[in-house]
Amino acid sequence: MWRPPDPVIENDMSQATPETSVEMPAGFDPEESAQLRAVAIAAAMAVAPGLKAAFRSKMVVDFKNDLRDIVTEHDRAAEVAITEHLLAAVPQSEVLGEEGGLRGSGPVRWYVDPIDGTANFARGLPNWCISIGAVVDGQIVAGVIVDPMGGNVFSADLRGAYLNDAPMRSNAAQEARFATLISSYPAARDFAADGKAAALEDFGQLVEGFSSVRRNGSAALGLAHVAAGWADAAAGFGINAWDVTAAVLILRQSGGRYLPFAYGQTPAAEPAFVHPGYIAIGGGGDYPFLSQTWARIAASRS
Numbered sequence: 001m002w003r004p005p006d007p008v009i010e011n012d013m014s015q016a017t018p019e020t021s022v023e024m025p026a027g028f029d030p031e032e033s034a035q036l037r038a039v040a041i042a043a044a045m046a047v048a049p050g051l052k053a054a055f056r057s058k059m060v061v062d063f064k065n066d067l068r069d070i071v072t073e074h075d076r077a078a079e080v081a082i083t084e085h086l087l088a089a090v091p092q093s094e095v096l097g098e099e100g101g102l103r104g105s106g107p108v109r110w111y112v113d114p115i116d117g118t119a120n121f122a123r124g125l126p127n128w129c130i131s132i133g134a135v136v137d138g139q140i141v142a143g144v145i146v147d148p149m150g151g152n153v154f155s156a157d158l159r160g161a162y163l164n165d166a167p168m169r170s171n172a173a174q175e176a177r178f179a180t181l182i183s184s185y186p187a188a189r190d191f192a193a194d195g196k197a198a199a200l201e202d203f204g205q206l207v208e209g210f211s212s213v214r215r216n217g218s219a220a221l222g223l224a225h226v227a228a229g230w231a232d233a234a235a236g237f238g239i240n241a242w243d244v245t246a247a248v249l250i251l252r253q254s255g256g257r258y259l260p261f262a263y264g265q266t267p268a269a270e271p272a273f274v275h276p277g278y279i280a281i282g283g284g285g286d287y288p289f290l291s292q293t294w295a296r297i298a299a300s301r302s
Contacts, residue, residue, distance in 0.1 A: 034159060068188060083103055127149075131145050132144045
């Protein structure tokens with residue numbers, strides 16, 4: 001069973017960073033992060049078969065904030081099962097889930113999205129995943145994304161990133177004109193925030209600047225694909241910590257970069273995974289106009 005590390009005095013983890021390197025909480029052993037990764041994999045794999053069996057079946061669908069914010073009975077049931085697994089394996093921890101809020105208490109905080117891409121799941125589209133990330137002292141120390149339909153497990157700890165337990169390295173096209181971007185922008189909420197004409201103009205520049213632009217409906221899975229080298233970049237707004245916590249570590253440990261954008265909604269010093277906007281770029285990629293476009297949009301919203 002995982003045990004918390006000994007307390008460390010004057011451990012300041014307050015500064016977020018968009019850099020590729022991963023900071024290790026002082027006094028935290030990489031082997032302990034590997035144990036947390038194993039716990040997260042086991043929790044995700046425990047619910048994966050049931051979710052796969054429920055996929056494309058008749059299901060109860062509810063709406064949260066609006067008709068585009070979907071939740072199913074399977075989201076809720078999977079989160080309960082994941083939470084129980086995590087708290088049983090690591091009693092001194094707490095779980096923050098998309099559907100059920102915060103449970104437990106301890107030095108490890110788990111961020112859980114039982115189905116990232118619920119709209120896809122509910123409609124019968126296979127782009128959805130289970131995402132679990134572990135955070136200690138404000139730093140991500142383990143992350144797991146399970147894609148039941150693709151049969152892939154993307155994961156990371158403080159030793160590295162893995163695809164189905166094999167070491168994984170991100171590899172992106174150097175220039176945007178050869179690159180594939182995964183992005184949800186613009187969604188309806190972006191029209192409301194930025195104006196339809198301006199948002200469509202920015203989208204047009206992305207379409208013209210990249211070799212291809214794809215919308216996959218799951219931020220976590222899109223980031224995992226950048227980490228695996230299957231896409232070159234990903235970008236979006238309006239995300240939550242449970243969407244990306246696992247993916248941020250997986251991407252950075254694979255050699256990619258994750259650049260957060262706060263645009264006034266979160267304090268700038270908060271960790272990268274809590275900010276609502278992001279750009280992810282695979283190893284070797286350099287797309288200045290994407291960073292400039294996202295910075296301009298974020299500034300206009302601040």
